[in-house]
Amino acid sequence: MSDRPAVWFYTFGCKANQYDTERIRQELELRGAETAPDADAADVAVINTCTVTNQADANARHLVRRLRRRHPDLRIIVAGCSTAFREADYRALQALEEVDGVVPGHDPAAVARELPGLAEPDPAAAGTPLGRNARGTRAWLKIQDGCDRKCSFCATRIARGVSVSRPPEEVVAEAVILARVHPELVITGIHIGHYGRDLEPAITLAGLCERLLERVPARLRLSSIEATEIDDRLVDLLAESGGRLAPHLHVPLQSGSDRVLRLMRRWHTREAYRSRVLAISERAGPLGLGADIIVGFPGEGQEEFAETRALVEELPFSYLHVFPYSVRDGTAAATLPGRVRGDVAAARSRALRELAFRKGREYEATRVGEMADIVVEGRDDRVLGVTGDYLKVGLSGRAAPGDRFSAVLGGRAGTLVAEVPTTSLTAAAAASGRG
Template identity: 40%
Template sequence: MTDNTPKKRAAIHTLGCRLNQAESGLLAEQLAGAGYEMVPFGDRADLGVIHTCTVTREADAKSRQMVRQFIRANPGARTVVIGCYAQREAEALARLEGVDLVLGNAEKMHLLRHLAALDAGRGPHVLDARPARAPFTVPWPQEGPAVTRRMNLKIQDGCDFMCSFCIIPFARGRSRPRRFDDLTAEAASLVRRGALELVLTGVNVGDYAHGKRRLPDVVDALNALAPLRRIRIGSIELTTIAPGLLERMADPAHRLVPYLHVPLQSGSDRILQAMRRNHTRGEYLELLGRAAATVPDIGLGADIMTGFPGETEADFEDSRRLVHESPLSYLHVFKYSERKGSAASRLPDKTDPAAASARSVVLRALGAEKTRAFQERHLGRRVGVLFEDIEDGWWTGLTGNYLRVGVRCDGNLRNRIGWVSVEAVGRDFLTGTLDGPAV
């Protein structure tokens, strides 16, 4: 694109998990480096990339909806569909009028190469090969714009756990690590560009293993990157929490923040077994208790499901009681969604959808109570906040233990860490007064 030629405009819409978000961020930087002007999805664009999700039937439907929405709003534009739903339903997506390119998870990070082939009239236009089980690298830009937000760092992909309800191993493939030298090089680049917090992302990050390197080695390598201030593990399975991780969180000199999101899915041992989870109810409670005892004020989150096939009121009560008795500080509650090809899709005794919905309402209310109690524990305290955005006069950001905090300030606090004296629990976040330099 010459100086006299208007830049082509590209938009990316991302559905689903933090890993998708991390990959979309890298694709946006690739497109910008190739001369595209990145615009918000919904603005007029010459290229639309829809990064799909397939974790639930609702995610499938939303993915199709966003593809059609872009095509209707941008006649004549290039439409590319990538990600997990593209991996599972590539041919069906390719048959949608207006779709130019469908890339599964093995090919999506090579988007620029496939766009060039498309421009040259070369195919194929559908690439849905399963990802190879081998250490991988990520095409990240050597140089880029200044970073002004928390950044995701992809360290792993795929999963070997094969939970009976989950289709993601079929969409993402088997567990495989990102090369250690590649991820640390990108991390160093992000820090040079201004990143103060890196969030480690993957499908099963605790399963990271590249040679003799394990997740604690990744954490320690990033800990040596000044001026990085925070390292956060996005989500981790209970059975993969390595010795020493909690102690690193408890060490004030270490940058690993006091935060764990540990998927639970059910508080019933009978249902956990049917789900093919690798832990029991007792093991989960033991981990949470040990974390709370080792790391003061640790933020503890969980995913929990209602309506799994065969779930009875007694099973649900086990889940409710576990949440009530535990030190969890927030919940992500969702209803079971049958996925064709998963082991659970063949189970009998489907749960009544109305019962699953009612149970979700109960757990969400309990989760809100747990979150509020955790917030109230911080009233009158002084907490460090990494500010991200301003809305309606409030600068908001996150503490290390994942509490959202807001202050009113005339200055620019974006991507700065400041001390806040917490004064009240607001509707959407804690509120307080800036009480220390924002640096």
């Protein structure tokens, strides 16, 4: 291995994991490492794992074995949620002959210690956020980690621990730097609705967003957040910020049946979720609205699934993420009776995905002829627009990744288009506050 090892990173799982990978990359670069574009050009591979399902763990092990077969001299380091969930999982990864090092959790300094010969970082630079993934339109802005809830199906909560919030001044400082090269920042974490409760003085997520809107010229987008934890001030910001806080919410539902929600140990009821989503949509529309739903959870019969489907029909979703239940060893749900056959869960998934597709097209149809705030994503000449309410838009005219502009949406549902103005608000212009 050279004095400046080339490191390739691979991330499984959520936006919080993607953020953690970027922080690891930053730490290694501060210590003299280089980032490799692919495994072929790397001396070291760092794999950030996800433990949300047994299959996620299996996928990481499969990648490790494939890398070793193709790159016998590659040093392979494994980190992430799979290494922190259970001692048995940590030991199992250590026992893999293909693995050279296992780091519990996501500690960048601990990963660095697995690479012999790296320098100590410059104290003046340590902890300073870098403009990460400068080629990308979006950057992840992680505001907290961990979760205080106890959903019966969730292994991530166990792996990540209790909710811990970052100080608001630290978050804002990082956001200011990221906005220099990214026209959109995605506010992420494991349970962002609990942001600030553990700080002194306490601050809400809405309070943090207000500070970010005052200081950061980029468009802000919330990642997954519980519907019942969206307070009125946050709704006001969605409605009144002129698109700077993107009018888009992803609000996990998981089930529309109170019986199943109790088995899941969710804290909201069907009616509490329904009434809050309707109130938010009325205040902040037009609003891109998504949700996670688990079908085939132990104890979900035809009646419970029908309740879920009826709720999806009623609420103004523009898309859904639908998952058949997958057992995760070590969680409370793994011991529940009433397992649903795989073919039944698959059929329910298809039914909800078809419903979500139809509702998505219906929402897109309502947006034709209306103005949208558009950020350009992609590479080189393969670009598309993403609206604040999270619609994909074809572009007529020349545009580059990172450009940002307002335009009337044309075309039709399924093939929305927007005309690029002769002068668009680029990432550089956004960073300087122009436009």
